[in-house]
Amino acid sequence: MNASVSLLRPGAGNPATHPQLTDALRARVGAKAAAAQALLREAVAEFGSQGELAFANSFGAEDMVLTDLILANALPIEVFSLDTGRLPAETYTLIGEVERRYATKLKIYFPDATAVETLVRSHGINAFYDSVELRKACCGVRKMEPLRRALAGKKAWITGLRAAQSITRAGLPLREFDSANGLQKLNPLSDWTEAEVWAYIRINEVPYNALHDQFYPSIGCAPCTRAIAVGEDVRAGRWWWENPESKECGLHVKEG
Numbered sequence: 001m002n003a004s005v006s007l008l009r010p011g012a013g014n015p016a017t018h019p020q021l022t023d024a025l026r027a028r029v030g031a032k033a034a035a036a037q038a039l040l041r042e043a044v045a046e047f048g049s050q051g052e053l054a055f056a057n058s059f060g061a062e063d064m065v066l067t068d069l070i071l072a073n074a075l076p077i078e079v080f081s082l083d084t085g086r087l088p089a090e091t092y093t094l095i096g097e098v099e100r101r102y103a104t105k106l107k108i109y110f111p112d113a114t115a116v117e118t119l120v121r122s123h124g125i126n127a128f129y130d131s132v133e134l135r136k137a138c139c140g141v142r143k144m145e146p147l148r149r150a151l152a153g154k155k156a157w158i159t160g161l162r163a164a165q166s167i168t169r170a171g172l173p174l175r176e177f178d179s180a181n182g183l184q185k186l187n188p189l190s191d192w193t194e195a196e197v198w199a200y201i202r203i204n205e206v207p208y209n210a211l212h213d214q215f216y217p218s219i220g221c222a223p224c225t226r227a228i229a230v231g232e233d234v235r236a237g238r239w240w241w242e243n244p245e246s247k248e249c250g251l252h253v254k255e256g
Contacts, residue, residue, distance in 0.1 A: 014213050017061075018202055019195040029199045036188035037069050039174060043156055043186055044075055052155040054078040056147070057106070059094050060219055061197050061208055062160030062189050068206045069188075071102040077158065080107040080150045084142035085116065086221040090210045097207045109146040116141055126223060132242055135224075142221070148181070156184035162197075163190050165218070165235055194234060 019025065047053040055070060055077050057063045070077050081095070099105060119127075119141050128135035151157055163172040178185035189197065194217070201208055211219050215227040217234040226237045 014215050016194060016217065017198055017208075017212050019198050021199055021202060025195065025199050026203065029196050029203065032189075032192055032196060033065075033069065033200060036066075037073065039186060039188045040066075040069060040075055040077065040158070043158065044077060047154075047156040047184070048076050051078060052153065053158070054080055054150065054154050054156075055158040056150070057081045058160070058220070059091050059098070059209055060160060061194075061201060061212055061217075062162060062192070064098075064206050064208050065189060065192075065197055065200050066158065066160050067098060067102070068200075068204055071104060072204075078107060079104070080109060082143055082146045082150070083108050083110050084221050085111060086142070086223060088209075088211060088219065088222045088225070091219065094207060094209050101207055107150075109150045111142045111146055115145065128224065129241060135239060135242070151181055151183065154183055156186060157181070158186045158188065160189055161187045162192055162194075164193060 043053055055066060057067055057079050058081065067079065069075075070079060095106065095108075119138060123130075123134055123137070128138040157178070161172055172187055172190045174187055174190050176185050176187070177183075200206070209216070209219055211225075211227075215229075216225060216237060217228060218238050219225050220238055224239055226240055228234070228237045
């Protein structure tokens, strides 16, 4: 077996990554997957004819569900990702597996090298630990600027956000206007539970990040992500030194 593939198979350590696949859970997942696919097809009909629709893939479990719904069904939706330059090795392994599994080449955006150099020279290599402002400055250079380039010319984008992920995402609608980026934003998995996400992955044998089996439910840049303890919020491992209310990088901040 290919070594990189073996890293992506379910492990025995984390029960959250392989819930009991009851008939009721299978039925819920089937219904929600059909609804998500219907929303994606509606978006294609509305925005997809001129390449004005894109999916932002960060390779978390939710995004892998959407990756499968889009690529396995050959939906004409651009799939892009942001490589911040500080992703975990396991994420790069998954990128390669996705490209092999779905016979595709993903569109990867990188931060501006000069901006990264200026940030690091001015504040240090790990300045994001020093204050929320510096952490957001790092996210601005490594995520926000590449995202603006990725969304240029688009009329709508798709995310894997779920309302249950954190208090900053409570009440997340399936569809909303993203005033920060000036385009429509679709969240097809908004009402999915973590168990439903993982049931879809198990049922459809979707590849996923090996860190999930090591108690990393939410995965971002390596220095800003840690494993969580039993009972902690699913995003407790992201920017764990900050208050929960500030735990967004800027990609999905609500305005107003």
